[in-house]
Amino acid sequence: MNKEEQFIIGFRELYNKMVWLNKDKMEEGLKGYKPSEVHCIEYIEKNIDSNVTKLAESFYMTRGAISRLTKKLIKKGLIESYQKSDNKKEIYFRLTEQGKEVYKIHEELHKEFQERDKGVFEQVTEEQFDSMLSFLEKYNSHLDAEIKKQDLGIKS
Incomplete structure (x- = not known):
């Protein structure tokens, strides 16, 4: 498996874990929505x-x-x-x-999750953040161009 595949799989795993960890509190706090x-x-x-x-x-x-x-x-x-x-x-x-x-309940839940994960982010340097944010921006721009190219009709 190359680094690109490792990244995509790792990103999906990360996202799925966040959703799973946050799910119960979100559903409880935002019941009915x-x-x-x-x-x-x-x-x-x-x-x-x-x-x-x-x-x-x-x-x-x-x-x-x-x-x-x-x-x-x-x-x-x-x-x-x-x-x-x-x-x-x-x-x-x-x-x-x-x-x-x-909205307020949702924001408070996000702050709680941020606090839970704070230790990880405190270990990341400015340079690492800049590098990750730069990559996200490039990948997002690429995907925007692909969506536009395919004219998926999503935005119509």
Whole structure:
């Protein structure tokens, strides 16, 4: 097995372990909410003037799928839609108070997980972080180009 294969397998194992370790606490703390709903709430809170197009691009989902998801979140009272006075065509989303509570719980859980894993990250040098971040940026750019090349229709 070459280093590329070792990396991809190691990355998958790492991700799967994180999901497995975090799963019970996430499900307990965010009972009644699907991961896609929570991630949509997180995106809306962190990105001003979120709309269907921006959400679809971020989650690599169709606009139709995002429309269904946002309608569910509106129905659950977690987000609300709004329009700007200068652009009545576009619909944007923001969190309601209930949505902000879900966001807060999610953030607190992530902080707890960060604290759990802090010891590992404290051992990483600035140079190592820079190298890893540079690689992630290059790989992400490559995958973006492949998606665009294949015109997978994800962002339409």
